[in-house]
Amino acid sequence: MTEAPRVSVDPFAVTVRGVGEPHPARAALRAAGHVVQAEAPAGGPAWIITDDTLARAALVHPGIVKDPAYAPAHWDPRTAGLEPTAAAQPSLTTLDGAPHERLRRAHRPLFTARRMAEYAERITAIARELLAGLDAEDTVDLMADFATRYPLTVVCDVLGVPLDRVDQAMAACRSMYSDDPEEVGRAMAAFADLAASALEKGAAGLAAELRDQVPAELTEPDLHYLIFTLIYAGQLTTDPSLGFLLAHVLDAGAQVPADDLVRETLRRHAPAPFTLWRFTSTDVELGGVRLPARSPVLVDIQGINTDPGRAIGPDLSFGAGPHYCTGAQLAQLELRALVEVLRTDFPAARLAVPYADLRQVDFGGIQGGRLTALPVRLRG
Ligand code: HEM
Structure with missing residues (x-):
């Protein structure tokens, strides 16, 4: 067994670059090895997997877990952006193994392709109404409001959160970026309030269905946290992907089927550039490399998706396992x-600036990039 090589590039740095420019660290990570070590934002080494086969093995490995209880002891949960431990807050994103599978079983029937197809007409109507509400005679920046409002309106509608609460949801999502713990606390309280509104008597939506599916020991605040996860995860990733998608549609994608455009955009601009943090619960060997217990582990989704040597097949945009x-x-x-x-x-509709002038910003850490602006002339 060997030690993973250490890289000097910083894959977690804030960067601003052109829309077509690859992330400066990705090729260097790949060139260094299939499992490499980089300095983690919260300090100490993080093990990053840059190979598709090893990534898929790691994502089903019983010794590589989500529970933040296994995070390095010296990590400050806030700097690291960690959720509470699974014991403190059971959730899809903190649980592992059988308890995680029980929660997945509760969510699974609600989010199948068939169930989602029932919402297709409503979702189209939301897209139509929000675009029609923009100033079509002038140049509009679709990243300013639309990119956040559209996915939040959709996820609120599907869950059964009343749509007059979308502004509250937008404010709460934006406050999650704050360095001020009190502001983040207020945002979490707002999410709990939104979740409660979707569970009120008579409310129809998937949140109420989820309540009927989850294990009986889950408390009301636990259920609110599950609904928060759906709202926040539904915005965080779909919002930035809208910018890249619309830029491609308006640049050269006029003839490309929508399905292909969506798939290719998500592969090239993976909105979740890394998986969320995982940790080794014990000493683990991966691809001949030794990972000591409590090592933080990430999969480099963006790097693997854009690897020039990648085999044709499913990408990792939505994770695996x-x-x-x-x-x-x-x-x-x-x-x-x-x-x-x-x-x-x-x-x-056309871009109001040349495609090549569009810029993207990576916010740092494990967050993805977003276009800084998307100026569009909707009526040409
Ligand atoms: C283009 C949009 C999206 C992308 C690229 C994306 C990507 C991902 C990825 C990569 C993961 C796995 C993370 C990991 O293994 O650490 C994940 C998990 C998750 N996503 Fe999405 N996501 C998107 C949209 C959504 C939406 C709309 C929702 C809500 C309805 C959602 C809810 C979740 C939840 C709840 C999890 C956690 C699942 C679990 O841990 O069992 N995501 N997403």
């Missing part, structure tokens, strides 16, 4: 609906 994205069907449905509505309702 037991934590595969719950909302993958919903996300793809809403992205495709948007492409269709743009094409049918705004056939003359």
